[in-house]
Amino acid sequence: DAGITQSPRHKVTETGTPVTLRCHQTENHRYMYWYRQDPGHGLRLIHYSYGVKDTDKGEVSDGYSVSRSKTEDFLLTLESATSSQTSVYFCAISESTGGRTEAFFGQGTRLTVV
């Protein structure tokens, strides 16, 4: 299994509070992604990164920000959590060398906003 660690794995937070989710990889992969998964919607891309300090928006980026100060860490921040952000969040990584083109996913973070 690819070395991807998401933390925390579970979190309950109150509406209006800031929340940061962390994705840590030991694979030195260039690309990192944050997805959310909700019933009936499959997985949807929030933000992605194509290198240190290089990030871009996905299809559902409103209310989220990201940062990548090191190759191994990609942080997802909810500046002011809302109940609509209750979801399961998955981090993924992929690489551009060695002919490997698949993405590897973490185990997910279940976030509940009350």
Add this chain to the structure above:
Amino acid sequence: DAKTTQPPSMDCAEGRAANLPCNHSTISGNEYVYWYRQIHSQGPQYIIHGLKNNETNEMASLIITEDRKSSTLILPHATLRDTAVYYCIVRVVGTGFQKLVFGTGTRLLVSP
């Protein structure tokens, strides 16, 4: 990336082959077909991908029609642990950048 269509659910008996179809009628010449699966609440797992030739690995086989408008993922001897949601995704393969667009997939139930 081209849109894909999959049946919402399928059943399979343990030990039998599971054949999961996917339609991608608008696929372009440089787009590959990828399959991932998600077991229960775990992160999605890569299974296989192909361009136009049939592909096989230790997990599954991928059969792509000659016109490339549809494909079938085959799990040759399904086990209970293959119960999962299977996603068919079409995308261009270039630099390893894998910005994936997931649909709702096919929920495969393997029964004893």
